[in-house]
Amino acid sequence: MLAALVGAVVNLDGRPRYIHSGWFLISTANLVVIVAMLAVFALAIAAPFPRDRGEA
Amino acid sequence: MTVAALEWTGPKRRYDIVKEAVIALAAVTALTLLLAAIFSSPDVKPVTVAQWSAADPTDFLTTAVSELDGTSGVATYGPPYTHVAGAGQNIVGGISLARLFGVQIPIDPARAFVLGPLAIPAQTNPRVARALAVYEHAPASEQRSWSQAFAGALAKGHVIARIRAHPAAFGPVPVLMGELLAMARSGALDGALVSTDRFYQTNFTKALLFLADGSYLESLAQTEHLLGSQWGMMNETGNYPGQAWLWLYTFWYQVPPFSTSSNADAQIWAIMALLSLAFVCVPFIPGVRSIPRYVPVYRLIWRDFYRRYG
Amino acid sequence: MTASTWTGRIRDRGVAAFPPDRLLPDTQPVYVASWIYVFGVLTLAAFAVVLASGAVIALAGPAWWHTSSVGHYVNSVHLWGTELFFFFMVVHLWGKFFMAAWRGRRALTWITGAVSFLLSIATAFTGYLTQQNFDSQWIGTQAKDGLNASGVGAFFNVLNFGQMLMWHILLLPLVVALLIGGHILLVRRRGVAPPL
Numbered sequence: 318m319l320a321a322l323v324g325a326v327v328n329l330d331g332r333p334r335y336i337h338s339g340w341f342l343i344s345t346a347n348l349v350v351i352v353a354m355l356a357v358f359a360l361a362i363a364a365p366f367p368r369d370r371g372e373a
Numbered sequence: 374m375t376v377a378a379l380e381w382t383g384p385k386r387r388y389d390i391v392k393e394a395v396i397a398l399a400a401v402t403a404l405t406l407l408l409a410a411i412f413s414s415p416d417v418k419p420v421t422v423a424q425w426s427a428a429d430p431t432d433f434l435t436t437a438v439s440e441l442d443g444t445s446g447v448a449t450y451g452p453p454y455t456h457v458a459g460a461g462q463n464i465v466g467g468i469s470l471a472r473l474f475g476v477q478i479p480i481d482p483a484r485a486f487v488l489g490p491l492a493i494p495a496q497t498n499p500r501v502a503r504a505l506a507v508y509e510h511a512p513a514s515e516q517r518s519w520s521q522a523f524a525g526a527l528a529k530g531h532v533i534a535r536i537r538a539h540p541a542a543f544g545p546v547p548v549l550m551g552e553l554l555a556m557a558r559s560g561a562l563d564g565a566l567v568s569t570d571r572f573y574q575t576n577f578t579k580a581l582l583f584l585a586d587g588s589y590l591e592s593l594a595q596t597e598h599l600l601g602s603q604w605g606m607m608n609e610t611g612n613y614p615g616q617a618w619l620w621l622y623t624f625w626y627q628v629p630p631f632s633t634s635s636n637a638d639a640q641i642w643a644i645m646a647l648l649s650l651a652f653v654c655v656p657f658i659p660g661v662r663s664i665p666r667y668v669p670v671y672r673l674i675w676r677d678f679y680r681r682y683g
Numbered sequence: 684m685t686a687s688t689w690t691g692r693i694r695d696r697g698v699a700a701f702p703p704d705r706l707l708p709d710t711q712p713v714y715v716a717s718w719i720y721v722f723g724v725l726t727l728a729a730f731a732v733v734l735a736s737g738a739v740i741a742l743a744g745p746a747w748w749h750t751s752s753v754g755h756y757v758n759s760v761h762l763w764g765t766e767l768f769f770f771f772m773v774v775h776l777w778g779k780f781f782m783a784a785w786r787g788r789r790a791l792t793w794i795t796g797a798v799s800f801l802l803s804i805a806t807a808f809t810g811y812l813t814q815q816n817f818d819s820q821w822i823g824t825q826a827k828d829g830l831n832a833s834g835v836g837a838f839f840n841v842l843n844f845g846q847m848l849m850w851h852i853l854l855l856p857l858v859v860a861l862l863i864g865g866h867i868l869l870v871r872r873r874g875v876a877p878p879l
Contacts, residue, residue, distance in 0.1 A: 327411050327412055328413075329412055329413070329415070329611050329612040329613050330415065330610075330611040330612075331611060331612060333597060333598055333608075333610070333611060333612055334612055335598055340627045340628060340632075341627070342598070342603055342604045342627075343604065343607075344598065344607070344608050344609070344612070344614070344615065345612065346609070346612050346613055346614040346615070347607055347608070347614050347615055347617045349614070350614045350617050350766065350770065351617055351620075353770070354770055354773055354774060357770075357774055358719075358774045358777050358778070360718070361717070361718040361719045361721075361722065361774065361778070362670065362673050362674055362717065362718070362719055362778075363673070364718050366677070366716045366717050366718055368716075380874070381712040381874060381875075381877060383712060383713065384712075384713040385710040385711060385712055385713055386710065386711055386712075386713045386715070386716065387709065387710060388708060388709060388710055388711040388715070389709060390707055390708055390709070391707065393721070393724055394724055394727070394728070397721065397724040397725050397727070397728040398728040398731060398732075400725075400728070401725055401728035401729050401731075401732055401764075401767060401771075402728070402732055404767065405729070405732045405736075405760055405763050405764045405767060406760060408759075408763040408766075408767070409756060409759035409760040409762070409763045410756070410759075412759070412763065413755070413756075413759050414755065414758050414759040414761075414762040414763075415818070416748075416749060416755065416758075416814070416816050417816055417817035417818065418816060418817060419815065419816050419817050419819070419820050420817060420820060450831075452831070452837065453831055453836055453837040461831075461832075462828075462831075462832040464832075470832070470833055470834030471831050471832055471833075471834055471836070471837070473834060474834045474837035474838070475837070477837035477838065478837070478840055575843070575844050575845025575846075575848070576840075576842075576843045576844065576845060576846070577842055577843070577844050578840060578842040578843055581820060581823055581824050581842045582824070582842065584820065584824065585824035590820065590821065590824065593817070593821075594821045599821055599825075601825060605825070606822075606825070606826075609818070610817065610818060613762075614766060616804075616807060616808070616811070617769070618769050618773070618804055618807075619804070636832070638828045638829040638831075638832035638833075639832035639833065641829070642829050642830075642832055642833040643833070646833070649801055652797050652801075653794055653797040653798060653801075654794075655780070655785065655793060655797070656785035656789075656790040656793050656794075657790070662783065662785070664780075665780060665781050665782065665783035665879065666783070666879060668781060670781035670782075671781055671782055671783070671878065671879045674717045674719055674778070674781070674782060675714050675717070675878040675879075677716055678713065678714040678716070678878055679878070681713075682713070683878075
């Protein structure tokens, strides 16, 4: 019941959305995942890492 | 590199491996539970033979009769399903791993998809039993002529009128096909295709091969962008992310010469096997293993270290 | 002093290779200071979530999630856990590549990681085959051609649900788990690759 309720918060079951150009075709969902992966990679490298007080 | 170099003797920083693992597990668990709650997961109902035969009876009958006369996808597939001289994709020249291993999952299409299932109603329906007996005892050339006539009538349309005009040309095939269609619509064929004489069943090879020989399953997949020519291996039904990690494998199918090659599967699998091996062996491949030196991402990662100690 | 029993020898070698402070370190070389270093443990955490959610599905069997809303939710956890697992693993992989982390007798660490990635793809693929829905039908009937063309299909039948379920829930996860275990032990044994 609860699961069914929250499961419908964002419905991804609709008509598929795709980006199509010549022989290139990608689903919006896959594109979002790949772009997010690149963004997280860039962030992981760029974001400052907390300094450690106990450094010897 | 000496063994001594393995051991870092320079400055160290405080680190708590257990705390890190616990925080990571808690964070990832929470994130997964949240994503699952927000986005759910796809579950498009499986196609049944009953559904197929009701939605597109012509496609169903065309497929069934092609199994009977040996022109279907499975009948002409070759190894590992059927013995067809020369069938099986080649990697290059005449080299075929499919042919090397041969027929390991033997399928007799006419028996598996048509004659076998029809033996069930034949036990209680004398008309079907007679038609089945006539067909089975006829010479192969006559069987082929009947089923080809039926396939031709299906392709041209107005099947019933054509059969009434020249019943002899079709032999018992109209009775067999009519009964198979009735069986399919009732759902009985779904059961017959997976039933064995051992009661329990976990193998759906026959039923799936039969479904795949028709064009109904493919037409459903096309609307979901799941065809190989639509980068389908990466995609999922609806708007869910799919197997994005298959992008390179999927890519080859879109470009020449593979996009038009009848040996595309064999060639692309060979390429991917080589690339996978190269990926595993990156540390030993001159040039590739030096890329990190020339792409100074490492200078960013270790910028703090270089600033203080470099 | 060398132990004379098999047990003793294995114990001595184990302790020599993995003294307690190397197995469970509370310091790291000072250069291990970037968010890129957390993607290994994030991958591991996602793997744990995938195993746990898969185990819950296994409790009630492969058809449960089609008829139960709780089951469907657990399936969603299994799916999104897998998406995160690959997400983190790929970021981890990119990071390790650009750090050339195979230097200093660490090639085997790279190899075990790379093979884990490839086998994880196979494991996810068998998961799609055993969903018992339209995806399984379509993916199975399509994928058979590639596998058949490569000769693998003669023995690894993607249309055989029982066989694929065994590969998905036992054989492949077991091998992936063992490889990941070895991968982590190698990282502990060899330490984190130093700056270029």
